[in-house]
Amino acid sequence: MAEKVRVGIIGAGRWADLVLAPGVQAHPQADLVAVCRRTKGSAEEFAAKFGATQVFTDYRDLVRLDGLDAVVVATPNATHYETCLAAFEQGLHVFCEKPIAMTTAQAKELWLAADAAGVKNMVSFTARFLPHARYVKRLLDRHWCGRLFHFNLNKQAGYGGIDTPFKWRWDREQAGGGVLADLGSHGLDLARWLVGDIKRVCATLPTFIRERPDVRTGELREVNVDDAAAILVEFENGVQGVLHISWVAHKGRTQTVELCGEDGALIFDSNPEGWEMGLRGSRRGDEKRVELPVPPELWEGIDDSTPERGFRSFIEDYPGPTRRFLDVILGDEPSAPSFYDGMKAQELIEAAQISDRERRWVELPLAG
Ligand SMILES: NC(=O)c1ccc[n+]([C@@H]2O[C@H](COP(=O)([O-])OP(=O)(O)OC[C@H]3O[C@@H](n4cnc5c(N)ncnc54)[C@H](OP(=O)(O)O)[C@@H]3O)[C@@H](O)[C@H]2O)c1
Known part of the structure; x- marks a missing residue:
């Protein structure tokens, strides 16, 4: 090269x-x-x-x-x-x-x-590249929560609200699904990365806004994808997971992830502006949850002095996904998240779609 x-x-x-x-x-x-x-x-x-x-x-x-x-x-x-x-x-x-x-x-x-x-x-x-998520991963790898019981993820986005016109994301032929494929793919990958593989899925995927005006012609088009996804999962290690993901949450831009176990709990979330993140935790014997500052080395140059600056800085100053990809090409590190992870997320998306269609739990791996 x-x-x-x-x-x-x-x-x-x-x-x-x-x-x-x-x-x-x-x-x-x-x-x-x-x-x-x-x-x-x-x-x-x-x-x-x-x-x-x-x-x-x-x-x-x-x-x-x-x-x-x-x-x-x-x-x-x-x-x-x-x-x-x-x-x-x-x-x-x-x-x-x-x-x-x-x-x-x-x-x-x-x-x-x-x-x-x-x-x-x-x-x-x-989502795997956010400093708070990486610190949570490190704490979990060190058994901070002990045996895990719960993984809860609540992602409320607003960019699919009633005023949003019909574009490719609202067409199953072009998008493969609605918010489940779009944001759910992030949430399901985060679940697998933090907790482990999933063995069963049960989901409902409603469409709330059934018609939207086409972005170019203004003509009403039928929406054939989900606006929200409520997903129950059982992980192979017995952890119970609940994911609720929406793009019709008015002004929504928040994400909260909570992990609870035998010895402790961790919760990381964004503020309503969508960037500033907090991480709190408590361990057995603590009276209340306390802030857990992310170690400086995991910020890797992000300046989050304001929410706007933080978001731009995440893009420009941080070795986020694209820059990590280039480092992986130039160095010896393995690819991560790889196409194997992409395939596992796809399987979870498909399992959730089958579950919604057939109103039942779906076991993984999918046959075929
Ligand atoms: N990782 C994340 O957090 C994140 C965030 C946002 C989006 N995404 C993903 O990024 C992708 C693009 O999303 P977007 O919001 O950027 O969409 P977008 O603004 O609609 O852009 C799509 C681009 O693809 C081009 N295009 C369409 N069909 C093509 C084809 N057959 N060959 C070559 N180019 C083609 C379009 O070109 P023309 O305009 O010239 O037709 C346009 O430049 C999606 O997969 C989305 O899920 C990921």
């Missing part, structure tokens, strides 16, 4: 603009060389903004670019499978947005393709 990792971005929308491209650009040993999106003019604008010289409107051309080392895939969910598969076939390292596919079978195929290609592969489970 050349001295610098040469990266192409496929899908240059809101998230790529806000987080992924700045993450690549800020890395001292990476160059963003190519951009692909369907609209040529927008691709050219995006490329100019981030210093890329090559522009494509078809991902099949981008993945064949001479000298390319890696791709970041940030298109709508339905295209992840074919795009990642094409990249693995070219021997490229792949970072993909969540969820990585539309079905568990596709996700499994991608995981096996990554393995066969022998390349680095990462999934954008952003």
Whole structure:
């Protein structure tokens, strides 16, 4: 490989603009060389903004670019499978947005393709990179809570409210699911990462807003995905889990995660602005919960002096997902979260969808 990792971005929308491209650009040993999106003019604008010289409107051309080392895939969910598969076939390292596919079978195929290609592969489970989550993981690994009883996650987002128009996220064909696939994939991955594998799932996935005006034409379109997900899970180690995730929570931008065990409890949450996080805990014998400051080394340069600054800093100053991906390519670290984790999250999404449809508990792993 050349001295610098040469990266192409496929899908240059809101998230790529806000987080992924700045993450690549800020890395001292990476160059963003190519951009692909369907609209040529927008691709050219995006490329100019981030210093890329090559522009494509078809991902099949981008993945064949001479000298390319890696791709970041940030298109709508339905295209992840074919795009990642094409990249693995070219021997490229792949970072993909969540969820990585539309079905568990596709996700499994991608995981096996990554393995066969022998390349680095990462999934954008952003929640794993928050300093508080990483400290909780460290405390749990040191048995801070003792034998665990409960994992509770409550994520209330507001960007799917009544006034939000119909875009690809509200179309099952393009998104593979609603808030379950979108935010639920983060929550389910966080559950697996902190607690362990899940053996049974029971879910209800209501759609509250059944029609939305199309973002371009204004015509009413039928919504065929979930607006909220209430999920009960049983982990293989016996822990009981409850996840409630919504995108129709008015002005919602909060997440609370609580873990309770025989010897202690931990709770980490964001304030209503969505960034400033707190971590509190208590152990057997304590009178009340106390603040648990995250050790400085886990902040890795994030400046959270204000919520706005904290969010931008998480994107710009922190070795978050994209920058970690580049470090993994340059170093010896294994890929994490990998396409295996992406496949496990996909299986949980699919299990929840089956449970909702058939009104029953669903056992894992899924057959087939
Ligand atoms: N990890 C996280 O926390 C997080 C947060 C937000 C989003 N995401 C994920 O990021 C992905 C993109 O979300 P977004 O909000 O950025 O969506 P978005 O703003 O709608 O952007 C989608 C981009 O994909 C391009 N595109 C669509 N179909 C394409 C195709 N067939 N080939 C090449 N480019 C194509 C679009 O190009 P045109 O506009 O030219 O059509 C646009 O640039 C989704 O998978 C989402 O789940 C993850």
